[in-house]
Amino acid sequence: MQSHASFSDVSELQLSVRGPVFTPADPGFAPEVAAFNLSTQHQPDLAFGALDAEDVSTAIRWAAERGMPVAVQSTGHGATNAIEGGLLISTRRMLELSIDPIEKTARVGAGVRWKAVVDLAATFGLMGLCGSTTDVGVVGYTLGGGLPILGRKYGFASDHVIAFELVTADGTQRRVTKDENSELFYLLRGGKGNLGIVTAMEFHLFPGSDLFAGGLYYDGEHAAAVLEQFSDWVTSLPQEASASLAFLRLPDMDIVPEPLRGKFVVHLRYAYQGDAAVASQLLEPMRRSAPFMMDGTGPLDATQFDMIHQDPDQPVPVRERGFLLDRLDSGAKEAILRHFGPGVESPVLMAELRLLGGALAKSAEGEDTVGARDAAFSFFMAGMAVPPLAELLPVVFDSVREDLRDASNGGTFVNLHGHFVDAEDRERAWGPTVRERLRKAKASLDPKNMFSFGHVVGLPVIDQTVLLEDVVTAGGDAVLNS
Ligand SMILES: Cc1cc2nc3c(=O)[nH]c(=O)nc-3n(C[C@H](O)[C@H](O)[C@H](O)COP(=O)(O)OP(=O)(O)OC[C@H]3O[C@@H](n4cnc5c(N)ncnc54)[C@H](O)[C@@H]3O)c2cc1C
Known part of the structure; x- marks a missing residue:
């Protein structure tokens, strides 16, 4: 497969869309291409800021x-x-947002962040599963499924989707619900960006009242006692409660509150x-597990979810x-403490x-x-991707994964998979059955694997990309890669 583009092609795109x-x-x-993760430098040949589904x-x-090939970023x-x-x-300009307080539903454009939804939903006493x-x-x-703060009570965010509006590789706009395009409905709820670009989504909201949440900080020297208690405590937690435990080596930087800075x-x-x-x-056993700071x-x-994980x-x-x-x-706990416990340089x-x-x-x-x-x-790990740590991280990640192999189920959750190697x-992130269904859908809807970036199944079929830099270098209206 060869691709052709020229300045006049780019002009044609410019003239036929509303966004930049x-x-x-x-x-x-x-x-436009900048990511939240500063270590990731996207280098597409062209970026387009869509304003709507037609764009x-x-x-x-x-x-x-x-x-x-086409990638999407919000x-x-x-x-x-x-x-x-x-x-x-880029979908960041697609900021449509409406809430139906009677039906307790929301409709969002592809560029809407959770902050906008939780703030608006709270005015109706509602919340979304951020x-x-x-x-x-x-x-x-x-x-990617969407693992919410209150996931143990409500399930994954994708469990509560009513409809997706999707543009597939042929440019067709499709509405996807449990009754319309039902196979796509199955595959989009957890299947990430495999099958097209979602331009809008409708989903259920929930009562935003009676929330009790936050965090306990312990000095890292108590890591073993806290982890031991945590492993016991979670076995009897009711569904209404969600919990996580993080081992944090906080940088000595202004963005970290004073008592925790550099700790x-x-x-x-x-x-x-x-x-x-x-x-x-319910928290009492954890409060007793060790002195907390x-x-x-x-x-x-319901507007303060960010206070929980910080x-x-x-x-x-x-x-x-x-x-x-x-x-x-016990094997998993030992491995975690061996890698992240007190006295460890990680x-x-x-x-x-x-x-x-x-x-x-x-x-x-x-x-x-x-x-x-x-x-x-x-289980999720993150480290600063700055030299010399950046080079160490993959090695440490591999070693932790190896040491936790016995406790691992062999899979990943696509939203928290991190870098793929x-x-x-x-x-x-998908087992063999789902992978096969994704492949089948791709073969029919995206046979050339146009959507081949990120966590998707199959290798790229499209093998040529347009190098606008070459056009600039050539300084003319040359047809590239022809
Ligand atoms: C600090 C932090 C905390 C997080 N916490 C959680 C958490 O608690 N629970 C959880 O489940 N996840 C969590 N995540 C992971 C997050 O949900 C995923 O990274 C998700 O992909 C972010 O979506 P985005 O659109 O904001 O990101 P982007 O980088 O813009 O998009 C990521 C990918 O999502 C897909 N995508 C985005 N928009 C579209 C679209 N319109 N159509 C088709 N595909 C699209 C594409 O594959 C794209 O490459 C967290 C991430 C960070 C950085």
């Missing part, structure tokens, strides 16, 4: 005619492996919906790796155990492609 088109020579190109459809048709929170070549469609930070895009998060701490994150006294009482738990407003709110250069665990037995800034189970273990709308249903915990790893 950027070549690498344009000043607007760098901010997305036109751009996809334009790319298809030229054999260009916030860049999921940017792990960099995009090289092709057309990057994850640890409201800065991520609602659509990208939900296409090694263990952070218990907790959220409960229901009676506040019960919520607080700070107790930030209490009643929580994820970074500014772009940072990180390398990430995650996988799923079946159990937290380049890993955060290692997090997130409790799964409860409503996460079953799908509300029948089958879907979420790969984390059977697991007991999500090879072709097999990039599709490891």
Whole structure:
């Protein structure tokens, strides 16, 4: 397959869409392709800021005619492996947002972040199923399943999708619900960006009242005692409660609050919906597990989800790796302490155990492609991707994974998979059956694997990308790669 593009081709795109088109020579190109993860430098040949579904459809048709691969980005929170070549469609301007307070539903455009949804929903006493930070895009998060703060009570965010509006590789706009395009409905709920670009999504909201949440910080010297208690405590937690435990080596930087700056701490994150006294009482065993430095738990407003995990709110250069665990037995605990316990010099800034189970273990709308249903915990690591740590991180990640092999279920949760290391790893979030269904759908809807970036099945078929730099160098209207 060969691709052809020229300045006049780019002009043709510019004239047929409403949003801006950027070549690498344009000043607007760098901010348009920038990711939240500063270590990921996307290098598409062309970037396009779509304004609506029609724009997305036109751009996809334009790319298809030229054999260009297409990537999509909204916030860049999921940017792990960099995009090289092709057309990057940015959805950040697609900010449609409406809420039906009677039906308790929301409709979002592809560029909407959770922050906008939780703020508007709260005015109606409602909430959406956001994850640890409201800065991520609602659509990208939900296409990956979407593991919410209150996931054990409500399940994955993708369990509560009513409809997707999808543009496939031929530029066709399709509505996808459990009754319309039902196979696509199955595959989009957890299947990530394999099958097209979602331009809008409708989903259920939930009552946003009676939240009790926050975190307990312990000095890292108590890591063993806290982990021991955590592994016991989670076995009897009701579904209304969600919890995670993070081993944090916090940098000595202004963005970290003074008492925690430059420290090694263990952070218990907790959220409960229901009676506040019960919520607080449930935490008692963890409060007794070791002396804590700070107790930030209490009643929580539905606009304050970011207070629970306290994820970074500014772009940072990180390398990430995650996988799923079946159990937290003594071998797993020993391995975790060996790598992240007191006295260990580790380049890993955060290692997090997130409790799964409860409503996460079953799908509300029948089958879907979420790969984390059977697991007991999500395990996720992130480290600063700056020299010399950047080179150490993959080695440490491999070693941790090896040491946790016995407790691991062999799979990953696509949203928390992190960087993939090879072709097999990039599709490891899905088991063989789902992978096969994704492949089949791709063979029919995207036979040339136009959507071949990120966590997708199959290798790229489109083998040529348009190098606008060459056009610039040639300084003319030359047809490239012909
Ligand atoms: C600090 C932090 C905390 C996080 N916490 C959680 C959490 O608690 N739970 C959880 O489940 N995940 C969590 N994530 C992971 C996050 O949900 C994923 O990275 C998700 O992909 C982010 O989506 P985005 O659109 O914001 O990112 P982007 O980088 O813009 O997109 C990531 C990918 O999503 C797909 N995608 C995005 N938009 C579209 C679209 N319109 N159509 C088709 N495909 C699309 C594409 O494959 C794209 O490459 C977290 C990430 C970060 C950085």
